[in-house]
Amino acid sequence: MNINKLISHFNHYLPLDSTETQELSNRIVEKNIKRRQFILQENDVCKHYTFVISGLFKMYAVDQNGTEHNIQFASENEWITNISSFHSDQPSRLYIEAMEPSVVLQIEKTNLLYLYTHFPKFDRNFRVIIENKFIELENRVLQNISSTAEERYQTFLTQYPKLSNRLPNTQIASYLGITPEFLSKIRKNAAKK
Secondary structure, eight states, X not given: OTHHHHHHHHHTTSOOOHHHHHHHHHHOEEEEEOTTOEEEOTTSBOOEEEEEEESOEEEEEEOTTSOEEEEEEEOTTOEEOOHHHHXXXXXXXXXXXXXXXXXXXXXXXXXXXXXXXXXXXHHHHHHHHHHHHHHHHHHHHHHHHHSOHHHHHHHHHHHSTTTTTTSXXXXXXXXXXXXXXXHHHHHHHHHHO
């Protein structure tokens, strides 16, 4: 059962007891998501935290020119959500789209708040998960203002080691803020070294 993958994930932080595991199981919904299907679109309110059992997602914004800017990728054993929309109940400015057929577990806000209130381990576990994502985001912002494209690409490979072969150049380039052609040049130069 896929809930066991989520329980194993939490056990890396503060392990859940049998009551907590049952409460979580009662509040999680499993969904199959098709490739190119959205779990969030711009102007919708984000209603779920989503844990990826299998598959791959991207979270991105679209500018006035229609250009996509990838903000985050999430694959197996990772969470994805538009946290600002989720917590503020405001319309999202982002999209979350499946890049592969995927299986996810989702928890709605009311259920998550119930777990936070009644079982403090969930509050602690999610706080650590969110803090780690915040650190990733801080590092990414610092890199975008102080690193070369080559350095950003190397960091991408470190952060997402299994994704470089699963993602097309266009998606990686969008994440790095460069053109696909420049990314091809960086990859060729890296292969020569």
